[in-house]
Amino acid sequence: MHYKVKDLPSNLSKTELVDLAMFCDKYDVSAVVAPFVVIKNWLGRHKCGGQHRELSNEAQHWELSNEAQDWLFVAYVFDMEEDREYILNMLVINVRVHENEKEKEPYLFYVSDEKRKVNVRASLPDVLLKRVKFSSDDALITK
16 A cells, blocks of 8 residues: 555445455554545545445435445545444434334334335444434334
């Protein structure tokens, strides 16, 4: 990476970005890699399902998709504050609690723009999961 930004790929797939974020988080190298994520605009190419490829860092172009939690994790790891806060707030507003007599504990979910029910994963970093859970205390309880 030493002064070879042009040698980095122009875009990364969602899977590659999530894998990179997991690696950087595990080995605590996020601060070193984050500037390249911004310079290469790797997240911007995925906003609104990839329809806004040239939009750089405009956080308001994220969709409530089944991939929102992945993008939240990537934005969190690379300290992309606007994207992280936008996606997190979008989830906080839309998360609901589902209580089912068959299950011991209620679980959190949201309905994506594609009208799919998406469970909130327990694997989200605690700092993010706590904000989502805290907001769900006042959420609509469905059966």
